[in-house]
Amino acid sequence: MIHITLGDMKSVEPEDDFLGRSVIGWSPGMTDDQLYEAGRGCWVLGARADREHYALISAHGIVRQAIRIEGIAPAGPARRAIEGTVLRAGEDPVYDAFVGKPSPVEGARNPITYFDSPHGARTCACGCDARVALGHFLPGHDQIALHKRVALIGTVYEFINWFDETHGGLVYVTASGDKWHLKEDCPGIKAGQRTAGIDHKVEETSRARAAARGKSPCGNCATGP
């Protein structure tokens, strides 16, 4: 799990804050939504964060909130913010195990720490009953799940043809660019790689997914869908 230690509430200028907040940190009497907004960013979150299922927010040595992580979004230079669902009493064992109790991480100097907990495990996404603490699969079970699905279509060659027919083949996008590209090094893609002080990676995706994200074909390297 990700453990976030908040300091006391302080004011910030909304125009200086990547999430547009006027306060960050914790104070007594905050609502769940206020605490979520004050605590979910903007943090330096390493690769491990992408494999975690839950985040806890603590202040003054007590866990104040538990979040089921749905994604982690860029939030300023080298910083990211957690996106997820705030857990309520009785709906998830992680809430019941931690919220309102002493923080499981004490004396950490960094506001972001990671710790292992059996409460944070999920059932393996391959469909077996194993519990997985990080990521979606037990080691190797992602390959098993993938190859079962390939076999439902046929050979790997048949699977790739089916995928490209169904999803329009692979294209390149960035988080901020409004086009999809057939060429990873298209000059047009570079415009979307750096905006608002954030470096966006070039991502490989399908035409269908690029279109669902509101991206249209690049006039330079791509013709119509």
Ligand SMILES: [Zn+2]
């Ligand atoms: Zn499995």
Ligand SMILES: [Zn+2]
């Ligand atoms: Zn292009």
